[in-house]
Amino acid sequence: MAAVDPSGKPFPPLINDLILRAARGEKTEHVPVWVMRQAGRYLPEFREVRAENEFFKVCRTPELACEVTLQPLRRFDLDAAIIFSDILIIPQAVGMEVQMVPGKGPTFPQVLKEPSDLQHLNLNCNVKEELQYMLDALTFTRHTLNGKVPLIGFCGGPWTLMAYMIEGGGSSTQSKAKAWLYKYPEDSHILLKSLTKLLIEFLIDQVVAGAQMLQVFESHAGILTPECFKTFLLPYIKEIAEGVKSGLKRLNIDVPMTIFAKDAHYGIEELATTGFDIISLDWTIKPMRARHEAGQKVTLQGNLDPCALYGSENDIQDNVKKMLKNFGTQKYIANLGHGMYPDMCPESVQTFVNAVHNYSKLMNESS
Numbered sequence: 001m002a003a004v005d006p007s008g009k010p011f012p013p014l015i016n017d018l019i020l021r022a023a024r025g026e027k028t029e030h031v032p033v034w035v036m037r038q039a040g041r042y043l044p045e046f047r048e049v050r051a052e053n054e055f056f057k058v059c060r061t062p063e064l065a066c067e068v069t070l071q072p073l074r075r076f077d078l079d080a081a082i083i084f085s086d087i088l089i090i091p092q093a094v095g096m097e098v099q100m101v102p103g104k105g106p107t108f109p110q111v112l113k114e115p116s117d118l119q120h121l122n123l124n125c126n127v128k129e130e131l132q133y134m135l136d137a138l139t140f141t142r143h144t145l146n147g148k149v150p151l152i153g154f155c156g157g158p159w160t161l162m163a164y165m166i167e168g169g170g171s172s173t174q175s176k177a178k179a180w181l182y183k184y185p186e187d188s189h190i191l192l193k194s195l196t197k198l199l200i201e202f203l204i205d206q207v208v209a210g211a212q213m214l215q216v217f218e219s220h221a222g223i224l225t226p227e228c229f230k231t232f233l234l235p236y237i238k239e240i241a242e243g244v245k246s247g248l249k250r251l252n253i254d255v256p257m258t259i260f261a262k263d264a265h266y267g268i269e270e271l272a273t274t275g276f277d278i279i280s281l282d283w284t285i286k287p288m289r290a291r292h293e294a295g296q297k298v299t300l301q302g303n304l305d306p307c308a309l310y311g312s313e314n315d316i317q318d319n320v321k322k323m324l325k326n327f328g329t330q331k332y333i334a335n336l337g338h339g340m341y342p343d344m345c346p347e348s349v350q351t352f353v354n355a356v357h358n359y360s361k362l363m364n365e366s367s
């Protein structure tokens, strides 16, 4: 990871490097844990910030992004922070408008309808210039964290971003986006390739700005057939891992990279060959099957059903025990299989995090 910020100022020394060690396959005294959407609406202090500030204003204001990034770390003994931002800032950077509509989620007033619409996008934009605010938020937050835990940077995967740009928001079938893959395969590849190039630049910039780990969210992977996955998702994911790693190597920096291809059960074996260090799993995958298919090289992350957090304290602890037994305590990062929901209790995160630490420590001591 970068030792100094872009202005040359040294970053504070890292105190808790547990998650980086798990990512590199080194021994850990207990299992590191963080939670997808750990900064979010389930926290009253987050809702307070959001009541005064529009969603993308929080993303664009480094002090606000830092504040909400740190909120869950003040409450829970988490082993990583993830910068507050959104995957949809990339469509914004290429010129698309995205609104966060309360109760509905992200909405694009204008979507890509046909390949000629690609001409209206600025696919050769200068990502660093367009998204400097996110890079500034990373630098500011890494300094403010003061070495407590590593800071995770992230982006959406090319397929997931393409799907949002065509669907204009959430969709249960993704049928408009999938139609492009069958009707306009060449134009789909042009768009995916352009996004891939931007994402490689963006992820390298994030590390230079202070990110100590990277996660790529292919949240809409599971809607693809195994064949479409192989043609339209896997090659670009591989290109991202290779492009980012070789770009960073030239700068003498190495950071662990995680791929979260939600619901792509059929693709674990292939994802393990892409160059990503960590595969993040949703809750539909049996841990032992994932380990068998991924092999011993990669670290696994996941995959408690987020809804398990609606259970009692005892039930959460029992579910964590089962999860740890199945994953083991090494080459493993505990997390949920997807993000927190807004109606969840903050106390359930406390129970989850403490259970991961306590049981994995006991397991290590007795082995």
Ligand SMILES: Cc1c2[nH]c(c1CCC(=O)O)Cc1[nH]c(c(CCC(=O)O)c1C)Cc1[nH]c(c(CCC(=O)O)c1C)Cc1[nH]c(c(C)c1CCC(=O)O)C2
Binding pocket: 035, 036, 037, 038, 039, 040, 041, 050, 055, 082, 083, 084, 085, 086, 087, 088, 100, 103, 104, 105, 106, 154, 217, 219, 339
């Ligand atoms: C698909 C996707 C998006 N954004 C993201 C993904 C990939 C992960 C996933 O599959 O969930 C990634 C994301 N979005 C957010 C983060 C911040 C870091 C964190 O995880 O704590 C991260 C890593 C903040 C956010 N991004 C969003 C919120 C909640 C909205 C708000 O504050 O009003 C947060 C905390 C909004 C958002 N942005 C997006 C969605 C689907 C939503 C939720 C819409 C809703 O439920 O109303 C697009």
